[in-house]
Amino acid sequence: MEELGLKYLISTVVYSFLGLALFMAALYLIEKVTKFSVSKKVVQEGNVAVSIVVGSIIIAMGIIVSAAIH
DSSP states (O other): OHHHHHHHHHHHHHHHHHHHHHHHHHHHHHHHHSSSOHHIIIIISOOHHHHHHHHHHHHHHHHHHHHHHO
16 A cells, blocks of 8 residues: 555656646746736736736646646
């Protein structure tokens, strides 16, 4: 039984790192595709609309990774 638990632990860690890499790639892609700097709009200008869009992307990526783990 202990080997079975270790198998699930390893797969969870692998999917977690895969999800983080996918999340970072998505943020990088958004930054490159848009005509403006997303990080500048959110951090320096405090644009709430851009923050909501980025937050929605984060939530969607979390749901996808969660579904992949289960």
